[in-house]
Amino acid sequence: MATTQCTDRVIGGILASWRFDISGISPEMRKDYEQHFTECEKCSARQKFHRTLDGTLAVLFSLSAVFFLFALAVLTHVKPLEHVAFNIFGLDVEDTYHMLVSAGIAGLVFSLIAFALVLMATPAHAYLSGIAAERAKMLEGKLPARIKSMRTR
Numbered sequence: 001m002a003t004t005q006c007t008d009r010v011i012g013g014i015l016a017s018w019r020f021d022i023s024g025i026s027p028e029m030r031k032d033y034e035q036h037f038t039e040c041e042k043c044s045a046r047q048k049f050h051r052t053l054d055g056t057l058a059v060l061f062s063l064s065a066v067f068f069l070f071a072l073a074v075l076t077h078v079k080p081l082e083h084v085a086f087n088i089f090g091l092d093v094e095d096t097y098h099m100l101v102s103a104g105i106a107g108l109v110f111s112l113i114a115f116a117l118v119l120m121a122t123p124a125h126a127y128l129s130g131i132a133a134e135r136a137k138m139l140e141g142k143l144p145a146r147i148k149s150m151r152t153r
């Protein structure tokens with residue numbers, strides 16, 4: 001990453017302080033920064049890296065919320081956990097069950113809060129919906145003509 005230099009260090013510094021996110025500023029002000037992104041290889045690469053990071057965090061936290069939800073669903077249905085708690089650890093079934101459910105709920109709440117924070121603090125939602133729109137357009141291009149004509153109706 002350090003092989004290329006920023007073409008304008010002042011604009012590069014400003015962009016770095018914003019984590020290369022210019023979605024929050026007005027369109028007139030945005031022009032100069034967009035111009036810099038087209039000219040400057042380093043800033044454009046760093047912008048791409050930061051948006052990928054935001055998107056990855058949002059996806060990871062949403063997945064962890066789903067897994068905690070799955071863990072809670074499993075806890076209510078699986079009996080072998082009682083066997084493990086009784087015979088191997090010598091724990092009380094009720095206490096173990098409550099401990100695992102508490103951990104599951106805490107994990108789910110933490111994941112949802114972290115997911116909401118990522119969506120609020122970063123332009124991850126715009127980045128992810130941009131990717132989704134791009135993929136949808138790509139898929140639409142591959143559809144057979146008969147299905148395309150049905151879709152436009």
Ligand SMILES: [Zn+2]
Binds near residue numbers: 036
């Ligand atoms: Zn730059």
